[in-house]
Amino acid sequence: MIGTEPINIDELQAKQSDHVLGRPSVKFRKVQVLAVVTFWSLYLVEGNRDGPPILRRLSTRLSRRLTPWRTLVLTLLYLYISRNFAKIFGLESPEPLANLYSRSFFRATWITTALDAGFWTAMRIKTKWLRDLASVIFSVYYLFAAEQADEKVRKVRGALTVDHLRVSWNKSTTPYLSMFNWLVRPKFTRYAPKKVRIPRPPDSSYKEPIVGWLYYDGPFSTIDRHNKIVLDLPGGGFVAMGPRMNDDKLFAWSGKTGLPILSLDYKKAPEYPYPYALDECYDAYHTLVATQGRCIGFSGERQVQIVVAGDSAGGNLATSLVLMLLQNSKMASQRRIGEACLPVPDGLVLMYPGLDMNINSWMTDEEMSLIQDQRTKAGNRNILRKKSQDYYRLDPSTPAPSDDEEERSLPPPGLKASSSSAIITSDDEDNTETPYTPILDRKASVLQTQGSVALSKPRTLKTRLAMSSMISYFNDRILTPEMMRAMVILYVGPHTRPDFNTDYLLSPVLAPEMLLAEFPKTYFMTGERDPLVDDTVIFAGRIRQAKYNVYIQRKEMGLLAPKEKFQEADHVEVLLIPGISHGFLQFVAAFPEGWKYILRAARWIEELFALDLPSTAPERHISGSRTRNRNSASSSPETTQKMHHTRTLTDSSAEDERPLEMTSLNNSNGVSSIKKDASGSTRANRARTEAEASTRAREERVEKGRMLKRSSAKSEDDLLKRRMKGLAESLMGMEQE
Numbered sequence: 001m002i003g004t005e006p007i008n009i010d011e012l013q014a015k016q017s018d019h020v021l022g023r024p025s026v027k028f029r030k031v032q033v034l035a036v037v038t039f040w041s042l043y044l045v046e047g048n049r050d051g052p053p054i055l056r057r058l059s060t061r062l063s064r065r066l067t068p069w070r071t072l073v074l075t076l077l078y079l080y081i082s083r084n085f086a087k088i089f090g091l092e093s094p095e096p097l098a099n100l101y102s103r104s105f106f107r108a109t110w111i112t113t114a115l116d117a118g119f120w121t122a123m124r125i126k127t128k129w130l131r132d133l134a135s136v137i138f139s140v141y142y143l144f145a146a147e148q149a150d151e152k153v154r155k156v157r158g159a160l161t162v163d164h165l166r167v168s169w170n171k172s173t174t175p176y177l178s179m180f181n182w183l184v185r186p187k188f189t190r191y192a193p194k195k196v197r198i199p200r201p202p203d204s205s206y207k208e209p210i211v212g213w214l215y216y217d218g219p220f221s222t223i224d225r226h227n228k229i230v231l232d233l234p235g236g237g238f239v240a241m242g243p244r245m246n247d248d249k250l251f252a253w254s255g256k257t258g259l260p261i262l263s264l265d266y267k268k269a270p271e272y273p274y275p276y277a278l279d280e281c282y283d284a285y286h287t288l289v290a291t292q293g294r295c296i297g298f299s300g301e302r303q304v305q306i307v308v309a310g311d312s313a314g315g316n317l318a319t320s321l322v323l324m325l326l327q328n329s330k331m332a333s334q335r336r337i338g339e340a341c342l343p344v345p346d347g348l349v350l351m352y353p354g355l356d357m358n359i360n361s362w363m364t365d366e367e368m369s370l371i372q373d374q375r376t377k378a379g380n381r382n383i384l385r386k387k388s389q390d391y392y393r394l395d396p397s398t399p400a401p402s403d404d405e406e407e408r409s410l411p412p413p414g415l416k417a418s419s420s421s422a423i424i425t426s427d428d429e430d431n432t433e434t435p436y437t438p439i440l441d442r443k444a445s446v447l448q449t450q451g452s453v454a455l456s457k458p459r460t461l462k463t464r465l466a467m468s469s470m471i472s473y474f475n476d477r478i479l480t481p482e483m484m485r486a487m488v489i490l491y492v493g494p495h496t497r498p499d500f501n502t503d504y505l506l507s508p509v510l511a512p513e514m515l516l517a518e519f520p521k522t523y524f525m526t527g528e529r530d531p532l533v534d535d536t537v538i539f540a541g542r543i544r545q546a547k548y549n550v551y552i553q554r555k556e557m558g559l560l561a562p563k564e565k566f567q568e569a570d571h572v573e574v575l576l577i578p579g580i581s582h583g584f585l586q587f588v589a590a591f592p593e594g595w596k597y598i599l600r601a602a603r604w605i606e607e608l609f610a611l612d613l614p615s616t617a618p619e620r621h622i623s624g625s626r627t628r629n630r631n632s633a634s635s636s637p638e639t640t641q642k643m644h645h646t647r648t649l650t651d652s653s654a655e656d657e658r659p660l661e662m663t664s665l666n667n668s669n670g671v672s673s674i675k676k677d678a679s680g681s682t683r684a685n686r687a688r689t690e691a692e693a694s695t696r697a698r699e700e701r702v703e704k705g706r707m708l709k710r711s712s713a714k715s716e717d718d719l720l721k722r723r724m725k726g727l728a729e730s731l732m733g734m735e736q737e
Contacts (some may be wrong), residue, residue: 105527132134186252235310252595320504348522
């Protein structure tokens with residue numbers, strides 16, 4: 001008997017024919033397995049113990065030499081050999097992940113794949129305690145059955161639903177995994193996070209409070225001493241993962257920096273599609289600034305300073321939030337007198353952000369020019385090599401280009417480059433040699449001879465095609481194109497049709513240069529094998545280019561000293577980590593190397609707050625407010641909500657660049673201003689001294705950062721080389737040691 005319902009033979013035959021004809025059915029496979037198990041179970045119970053008549057004599061003879069234990073061992077050995085027959089005789093298919101990751105990261109993905117397979121296997125169990133227990137049991141099984149885990153994950157990702165994504169990414173909050181993470185996590189803080197509700201601004205279209213978790217290493221009665229806060233926007237593909245899934249990162253940041261960390265539990269798609277989550281982040285930032293942090297326990301006596309951080313989808317929201325702030329500041333001329341705009345944060349820390357929702361296969365010439373920029377070509381060399389060798393790995397017979405192919409392939413100086421890589425003789429040209437050619441210039445003749453020799457040598461085949469990282473790493477074990485497609489569809493929603501080529505709040509990589517020119521200092525951290533690594537490289541290149549253009553304009557106008565050089569590290573810094581992919585900060589229990597990158601981000605946060613000089617903050621607030629009049633400088637609670645400012649990027653000549661403003665002041669304000677000026681002369685001298693000391697300290701930190709950057713150049717400069725080398729070696733039959 002199979003189940004409680006009788007088997008319909010006609011239906012079974014129909015399902016079998018459908019399976020043979022190419023329409024596989026999961027239900028049929030289940031019935032097939034149960035039928036085989038039932039048949040042989042009945043035969044063992046009811047049939048002859050020595051088997052069918054043909055095999056009885058053989059069974060009788062073997063039973064004299066083989067004990068039941070030997071029979072069991074031989075059976076298992078036979079099954080193992082038959083399963084690994086291709087490996088023994090060298091017929092096994094190639095391993096696509098052999099050269100993709102570092103050893104430590106591959107081991108981490110082995111564990112995460114087993115966990116995903118186990119939790120997806122048990123997700124249909126309705127009883128919660130049984131589902132949690134079964135998830136762990138199945139995960140342990142898949143740790144040993146790694147191939148079955150890969151097959152399970154591959155099939156599930158081919159038919160993803162939002163439930164699959166949430167089960168996979170929220171599994172760290174289940175009881176057993178949560179306890180395990182708590183046991184292995186270093187103790188950074190002594191206090192548990194606190195759930196808070198942040199009210200919406202009065203002019204918001206939404207009324208529901210915003211939920212967040214406040215991480216602070218200290219009693220909350222002492223939080224009023226602070227005026228600095230980190231606003232963290234967690235990732236999760238816009239559909240899953242709240243702050244508690246990022247406990248490792250947030251506890252470490254709170255303990256190492258000593259600052260409060262506010263992580264927003266914004267509403268997720270598809271229940272709340274774009275742009276609800278972005279509006280929620282904007283409203284939370286608005287309330288923090290308008291209340292001077294009083295909404296989370298700050299005293300509100302000092303201007304709140306904010307650093308915004310985000311990973312993956314949270315990096316998209318963090319970048320879009322800054323773009324919204326800058327966009328509003330550009331519309332300041334349309335505001336009423338006395339109404340100012342919100343300031344931009346003190347800086348951004350973005351970990352493997354997803355900045356382009358338009359998934360493309362090929363990169364444009366403009367995107368490639370940002371990567372090939374001479375100022376950053378060394379740091380992007382590995383990415384460039386990866387893209388240039390996508391063709392050569394498909395055709396190993398074609399000679400692969402060397403590192404300096406572009407430089408060596410150019411003709412010698414003084415010789416005009418040919419439009420083709422080969423010497424082609426035209427029928428219209430007279431190719432007969434003259435009996436005598438006078439040598440007018442020996443140097444020109446030598447250059448001509450060198451050029452002819454160079455062009456006569458075999459040339460390597462070039463291609464202008466550059467494949468995007470999303471397609472290059474389509475078989476990534478963490479983030480696949482199917483997952484990206486599902487996340488974009490769920491985030492956009494069924495009733496919205498945005499323009500993926502112009503909506504820079506959805507795809508920040510499309511942001512206009514005028515907004516990027518005012519971007520705050522931004523740190524990027526991503527793995528070089530991340531399918532989203534192009535988003536980081538291109539967006540960082542666009543910020544760098546926008547800042548450089550402003551630098552050139554100011555230098556041409558005489559606003560900068562002639563010897564002052566463009567310092568890229570003052571605007572954007574990128575950390576590309578070899579051999580790892582996406583989401584490495586979410587599973588540091590399986591990838592212990594992730595801790596040093598979490599702590600690196602904590603140091604970045606401290607550096608960003610150190611760049612903001614408190615003694616010059618009031619001057620910067622005034623100069624940064626483009627539409628604010630001087631009468632609004634009251635510190636009353638009624639006007640504090642309107643005292644938002646836009647921070648200028650260059651403090652040194654902010655007043656010089658500001659247009660001349662003429663305002664009328666009444667007597668009381670004028671007298672009080674004179675009194676403040678008279679009584680504050682010594683305070684101004686002291687502030688100037690502190691500013692000079694802070695500037696010297698800042699220069700020392702920048703120089704130290706450059707030294708560290710030079711010392712780690714080996715791991716960052718060869719990014720494209722390693723990226724392309726893995727693909728090229730796998731296609732050319734070369735194994736990585």
